Amino acid sequence: MNSPDPFAAALDTIADPATGQGLIASGRAAPPRVNMADRTASVILDVTGLSADDRAAIERAIRGKLIGLDGLRDVRIAMTAEKTARKLIVVGSGKGGVGKSTVSANIAIALKRLGMKVGLVDADIYGPSQARLMASEGQRPEAEGQRLLPIATRFGVPMLSMAHLVKPGQAIAWRGPMAGNALGQLIDADWGDVEILIVDLPPGTGDVQLSLIQKHKPAGAIIVSTPQDLALIDATRAIDLFQQATVPIVGVVENMAGYACPHCGEVSDPFGAGGAEAAAAELEVPFIGRVPLEIAIRKASDAGQPPAASGEAVAQPFLDIAGALMGWLNAKASPKF
Template sequence: MTDATPDLAQIAERLAAVTKARASAPRIKEGVLTLVLDVGGLSEDQRAVMEAAVRAEMRDVPAITQVRVAMTAEKKTLQIIAVGSGKGGVGKSTLSANLAIALHRLGHRVGLVDADIYGPSQPRLMGSEGEKPTAEGKQMIPIVSPSGVPMLSMGHLVDPGQAIAWRGPMAGNALGQLLDARWVDVDTLIVDLPPGTGDVQLSMMSKHKPAGAIIISTPQDLALMDATRAVSLFEQVDVPLIGLVENMAGYVCPHCGEVSDPFGQGGAEAAAAHMGMPFLGRIPLAIGIRTASDAGLPPAGGGASEAAPFLAIAGKLLEWLDARK
């Protein structure tokens, strides 16, 4: 580049690299480069290091005689996607974990919160059991799971197997701390809600209203009755329903290959049509999903066929998010 014609595209690329995409589009006028840095979530020392890196990166550009850096710490609004069910045991936590990993694989900046305060299972599912989050000021710093997804769970704060005997307000406050953590590189937060329609769900939605909700159910009538209650809860608080997922939808015998439907077939899809909401897909009752989840290796992170339904559901969620924009 020359003094008279600085290459702004190249300069922007270099600045994005040293600031991890926190720099605004640079402007140059009469040799003075001006840019704004988003320093939300950074300490004073981290801000100083970033500003110094910007100035050092621009030293060899002849067209620039001065660098002016403005900093903004505007709080970023996370879009929360709640994963709910009307009852326990239908695979809500497995869907949440695999959905977060699938979104991460598809290039989305995603985090995961285990909001099941009384029965947290995400540390085991995500392979982060035994890890403890740190804190800076009054904010917790999320743990980065082996899959690369930042996450927090009540299971990271108590010993495995320890009972959490808290009343509703205490549980709500604990969930608020998880949601208000320092989610620096996250745009979308997958929140694994506890089963049912109780205090924790209401506490979250009063302060951290989700952008949308995904409901999961097994195909049988009893589970669908409870899923309908979860749908009703989100409708009452004006949270958009992204769609319904059917779990345990068919079992392939590993010995003879015959497909059976111990929990029925197509119930969730029919219920979605009846309620006028999208059907997002089916997840089979597969031994591979169970064994991988128990081992802390959610199948959405691998190349096996078990990853396919989760990637498909993640793709539909991304379509919904794009349409919402």
């Protein structure tokens, strides 16, 4: 009977962030090849779907577990990855005014902070606002052949918006097919090595949403709502639209949830409390986060400084939502678009 490989056993004590299993059991790593003559080990590590932070953490853990084991002096780690299929995640709502664009921009920035390669599309053809939120007003995209080149932002998130293609303040009076074609040009742009494309949809359940679903087949949808009953009714319609089109629901985000008085600290609920979470439970879809009603979020957004880019506590709700999205993506095989 062969004795157990102590090096493989050591690797298998390290948890795969995507599955929770050991690196060997999950297939994330092959048993190390050990050369005892020069006391080195070689490890092939599949990093498909892992963030930069996860990759660095696993590398540190491998070295920590193996160096010194049976006199091992060095570990050489070769990281490999399958070509990542770009995942299209749409952010929708049943009505306007619930903060969907603010949530979309901050999710994109939070994903970037978590190590993902992410892009942002402002698909609100008739009322684009992402150029203001992402401090890219007045910029115009270039084209290469028939494809647009996304605009670089100072937050490390490339983006495209109808606001980049029309004059500031210009009204766009297009019928559904024209709007759908314009949206297609934004999504089919040259996004390079972007892994996740966040698409900020217009409010409602009309032609633009249907065109996008039919043509681009999103990997998942995030629904944004306030706790208010009227907003929840419309959010339920948005969930129903995506479910009928077999687009998986990543989860519901409750925005403007609770206001803390800056003077006395008392929390009040001008839009109600817990409604979106309760609706998610009733509809049997995940609830993935709550964003408070804070003046700091409004001021930062108006100034083109999304709070998710800051190191302050106000960024945490968006980082939590982005983390929930990454966990969902790791657990599901998502289609290309």
